[in-house]
Amino acid sequence: MYLHELKIGNVILKNNILLAPMAGITNLPFRSICKAFEPGLVCTEMVSSKGLFYNDEKTNLLLNMQNEKRPVAAQIFGSDVEAMAVAAKKVSKIADIVDINMGCPAPKVVKNGDGSKLMCDLNLAGNIIEAVTKASDVPVTVKMRMGWDKDHIVAVKLAKIAESKGASAITIHGRVREDFFSNLVNLEIIKKVKEAVSIPVIGNGDIKSPESAMEMFEKTNVDGIMIGRGAIGNPWIFMQIQEFLQGKEVSKVTNEERLNIILKHIDLQVEYLGENTGIKELRKHMNYYLKNLKNSSEIRQKINTIESKEELVNCLKQYFETL
DSSP states (O other): OOOOOEEETTEEESOSEEEOOOTTTOSHHHHHHHHTTOOSBEEEEEEEHHHHHTTOHHHHHTTOOTTOOSOEEEEEEOSOHHHHHHHHHHHTTTOSEEEEEEOOOOHHHHTTTOGGGGGGOHHHHHHHHHHHHHHOSSOEEEEEOSBSSTTOBOHHHHHHHHHHTTOSEEEEESSBGGGTTOSOOOHHHHHHHHHHOSSOEEEESOOOSHHHHHHHHHHHOOSEEEESGGGTTOTTHHHHHHHHHTTOOOOOOOHHHHHHHHHHHHHHHHHHHOHHHHHHHHHHHHHHHTTTSTTHHHHHHHHTTOOOHHHHHHHHHHHHHTO
């Protein structure tokens, strides 16, 4: 049975279908929307350890978990050992799990030696993991890629280091940094990471359907899966995967249900960020929510010019009446 509880340190997750951290996406409103479909764990956007170290107000806002259903992981990034330890101590007071980002490929992140750039310096990576696990009051996990490029596949080596330094679980995205999000995910490397360590290994990358979730489990034997881009505009994927893995009929989301979820997301986002910022930040979500629906390209173009909640809600209701 691929679907089961997942134990990470002393934290027991209800199931092993998890939401990945995504910058600019997995804020409190989106996590709340996903939670309705019962992922075993959700995660914050990645949070700068330097920002936490210097008590930056905007950085602290990314950790807002007010009234949030647990469990929640918080992901921190950085390459300064002291700052990462301080950040871990702070984050572990409010989150159930602290996750270390060693996989982000974004140029603005790696230029500072952070994210996937840490896979180029395994000694530093090990020192960070050790410092974070010592500072944290909750279990620590590490999210990584296969390596920096195809000539430097270091995931197995880093996974062993992470385990030896006290990490409670590993998430492995089956691409190298130079791939960004192109090329096929390498399931064989994920399988090798799983075989190399005794702590739980979570597979990540291109899980966009119940069938691709099953493939990840079957070909890698991972303990759990983590869904990132496949959940944007598609939060019900967590429910559908669980149904599929249990041999149940996979629920179809009606247009009425889709609209209600979108309207709920709008309410939460505006309450959280205010109308102006909230509506603008929602545009990227709307593009995914409406993708592949009838005449959706026109409505998506229109939504990208809307700045008020009332206008957005009315526009969506009128559109869904035509479906």
